[in-house]
Amino acid sequence: MLLREHLGATTPATLTEEIRRADDMLGLGLPDVAEDIYKKVQRLALANDHRSIAAAATYRRAWLALMRNRYAEADKLVRQGATIAGPSQPAMNQVRDVLLARIANRRGDKGAIEALATRLRQSATQAPTLLSAPPVEDINPPPGISDRYDRDPVRWADIGYWIRPDGHTADVEMLRTTGLSQWRVGIVRHVSARRYVPLALDPNSPGIYRIDRFTVRANFGVPLGSRIPSRMGPLTVHVVDLTETNAMIASRGADSGR
Numbered sequence: 596m597l598l599r600e601h602l603g604a605t606t607p608a609t610l611t612e613e614i615r616r617a618d619d620m621l622g623l624g625l626p627d628v629a630e631d632i633y634k635k636v637q638r639l640a641l642a643n644d645h646r647s648i649a650a651a652a653t654y655r656r657a658w659l660a661l662m663r664n665r666y667a668e669a670d671k672l673v674r675q676g677a678t679i680a681g682p683s684q685p686a687m688n689q690v691r692d693v694l695l696a697r698i699a700n701r702r703g704d705k706g707a708i709e710a711l712a713t714r715l716r717q718s719a720t721q722a723p724t725l726l727s728a729p730p731v732e733d734i735n736p737p738p739g740i741s742d743r744y745d746r747d748p749v750r751w752a753d754i755g756y757w758i759r760p761d762g763h764t765a766d767v768e769m770l771r772t773t774g775l776s777q778w779r780v781g782i783v784r785h786v787s788a789r790r791y792v793p794l795a796l797d798p799n800s801p802g803i804y805r806i807d808r809f810t811v812r813a814n815f816g817v818p819l820g821s822r823i824p825s826r827m828g829p830l831t832v833h834v835v836d837l838t839e840t841n842a843m844i845a846s847r848g849a850d851s852g853r
Contacts, residue, residue: 605643610636611799614652618765621659630659641679647687647799650680654690654801658766661698669698686800689715693804697755700770708753708770712806715838722839723758723803724792731785731809731832750774751810753837754786759802762791775811782809806837 617632633652640649657672673694680687692714699707752772757765767786769779786807794802810833 605639605645607645607648607799610640610645610648610652614648614655617652617655626659626663630656633659646679646681647684650676650684650687650690651799651801653679654687654694657694661694661701664701666698666702669694673698686796689804690801693755697768697770705771708755708806712837715804715806723794723805726762726790726792728789729785731781750812751808752776752779752782754782754807754809755804756786756807757802757804758791758794760794760796760798760800762793764789764791765802770806775809778811804838808835808837809833810835 613632613636617629617636620626620632621629633656637649637652637656640646640652653672653676657669657676660666660669660672673691676687677691680691682688692711696707696711750773752775753770754767755770756767759765764787767783769776769783772779775782794800796802811830812833
């Protein structure tokens with residue numbers, strides 16, 4: 596690496612670049628390689644008093660353990676990361692809260708995600724601005740099974756994801772769902788491809804965490820031979836940000852009025 600050669604292996608810039616390299620390895624399906632890099636960054640950052648970088652590497656190890664269903668290990672690493680970060684770093688505290696909520700959700704705590712959304716609604720002020728996103732893939736069921744879905748009118752999924760400082764999304768996951776598990780891949784792919792205006796945050800910040808609720812429903816209509824309105828016809832997707840705050844709404848309104 597050029598940064599390592601010119602700046603040294605333990606500078607903040609080099610260690611941050613190493614974390615990005617580990618993220619890339621994870622994206623390429625090489626979790627063991629990523630884990631080794633995160634461990635190395637954590638060790639070097641701690642030894643050189645770069646505590647925020649050490650905490651970031653530790654939290655990524657916790658995330659990786661969670662993705663592997665190693666809940667006890669993930670919980671231990673989250674608490675280790677919180678100790679390293681200390682109480683005076685709100686961004687790192689948010690990472691801790693998100694990880695603990697997702698661990699609890701995986702362990703069956705049905706209220707963990709709702710509680711997380713409530714905390715995030717109370718803390719964030721600036722709404723992220725979406726630059727681009729692909730359309731959600733066709734969510735209409737194949738012919739022959741539509742009747743089964745018509746009898747299940749409540750179909751939704753909560754999708755959690757980070758918006759990084761550079762405007763890319765990361766760590767997209769379906770947190771919970773009722774009737775939309777068959778569309779998980781398409782919805783996750785859609786959120787993963789979103790691009791936002793870069794955030795006014797430190798490049799080493801984890802970014803901001805969002806939870807969107809995707810609801811799939813048909814419009815109301817009156818079937819032939821009936822007088823009772825019911826949902827019928829093609830299904831459409833509706834998205835609501837569960838973590839949007841009143842301050843965000845006010846900010847968006849002020850921006851649109853300029």
